[in-house]
Amino acid sequence: MNKTRVNLSEVLPLDTPFSVHIFPSYYCNFKCSYCLHSLSKEVLSNRGFKQQKMKMNTYYSIINELNKFPNKLKTIIFAGHGEPLTHTNLPQMIRYAKGLNVSERVEIVTNASLLTKEMADNLIEANLDLLRVSIQGITDEMYKQTCGIDIKVQTIFDNLAYFYKHKKTTHIELKIIDIAVPTEEDKNKFFEVFTPVSDSISIEYLIPFIPEIDHSKIKEDLTRCKHGNNCSGSKVCSMPFYMIVIEPDGNIVPCCSSVVPASYGNTDNDNLIDIWNNKKHLNFLQLQLNNIYDNKVCSECSVPKFGLQTGDYLDSCKEILLKKYTEMKCRL
Numbered sequence: 001m002n003k004t005r006v007n008l009s010e011v012l013p014l015d016t017p018f019s020v021h022i023f024p025s026y027y028c029n030f031k032c033s034y035c036l037h038s039l040s041k042e043v044l045s046n047r048g049f050k051q052q053k054m055k056m057n058t059y060y061s062i063i064n065e066l067n068k069f070p071n072k073l074k075t076i077i078f079a080g081h082g083e084p085l086t087h088t089n090l091p092q093m094i095r096y097a098k099g100l101n102v103s104e105r106v107e108i109v110t111n112a113s114l115l116t117k118e119m120a121d122n123l124i125e126a127n128l129d130l131l132r133v134s135i136q137g138i139t140d141e142m143y144k145q146t147c148g149i150d151i152k153v154q155t156i157f158d159n160l161a162y163f164y165k166h167k168k169t170t171h172i173e174l175k176i177i178d179i180a181v182p183t184e185e186d187k188n189k190f191f192e193v194f195t196p197v198s199d200s201i202s203i204e205y206l207i208p209f210i211p212e213i214d215h216s217k218i219k220e221d222l223t224r225c226k227h228g229n230n231c232s233g234s235k236v237c238s239m240p241f242y243m244i245v246i247e248p249d250g251n252i253v254p255c256c257s258s259v260v261p262a263s264y265g266n267t268d269n270d271n272l273i274d275i276w277n278n279k280k281h282l283n284f285l286q287l288q289l290n291n292i293y294d295n296k297v298c299s300e301c302s303v304p305k306f307g308l309q310t311g312d313y314l315d316s317c318k319e320i321l322l323k324k325y326t327e328m329k330c331r332l
Contacts, residue, residue, distance in 0.1 A: 013325060043212055056092075061268075064100075069276075076103040077109065110134070132175070135190070283329075
């Protein structure tokens with residue numbers, strides 16, 4: 001699967017977002033120690049988090065709006081602060097997006113615990129492009145320690161084995177959080193066990209993504225950037241320049257942060273193309289280029305500090321981009 005990224009600075013501003021993250025469900029059957037679902041009901045209530053699922057009429061409206069952009073999206077990602085497979089209509093959602101051909105790739109991020117044979121058959125039939133699976137351990141005990149529930153690794157493996165055997169064009173990408181494979185022996189075992197049921201496989205590192213969690217109790221070293229210890233991160237978050245996120249209630253936000261830094265509007269009342277080009281969006285992009293610390297959520301976010309994707313760093317061209325986005329806003 002070709003996932004080559006362009007140098008973002010060379011193609012901005014975009015008339016069409018590269019990716020749209022659709023959060024179909026805020027329910028999850030796991031309580032991973034590094035995730036917001038491990039927080040108490042009181043803490044979740046205080047931060048305004050509500051367990052909800054996206055209504056199908058909201059979803060259809062989203063895809064119809066995306067189909068009006070000048071260009072095809074690069075990817076639609078079903079992920080978010082919940083398990084996508086808890087939304088039983090997920091295959092239907094994928095089938096509809098694929099039918100309208102609004103994106104080059106449609107993918108989901110899942111823990112695979114609900115990837116039953118019936119669900120697998122439906123996702124395969126819907127022509128899902130990428131199944132990205134987060135593995136949480138190589139033993140039943142590690143799963144319990146990491147995600148807080150009793151589940152057998154064999155169940156996860158069997159679900160993936162069935163999907164791998166029956167899939168057509170879907171690419172299966174497996175990843176495991178580094179805290180679940182603390183030793184070299186654990187890492188080797190992970191690759192040994194799961195490589196036969198995957199097309200690509202890797203280890204990802206934990207970053208302090210949830211402000212209410214003391215991540216130092218989970219992992220001692222939280223200083224490593226994905227591009228090496230010599231990388232100091234970025235003072236500009238590039239995500240809002242190429243993506244939007246749509247929450248289950250249709251709220252449209254800039255990024256995947258567990259705390260919303262800004263709201264652009266809602267799909268029930270607002271046109272997605274208008275939102276992509278309106279002053280709210282442009283103001284937020286200007287904030288990223290001027291001073292990210294003017295937004296409390298952005299100033300505390302770990303993503304720019306711990307490393308963006310290769311090619312997405314915009315620090316060296318802040319002034320040029322600021323001029324472009326200022327001119328765009330003046331034309332509105």
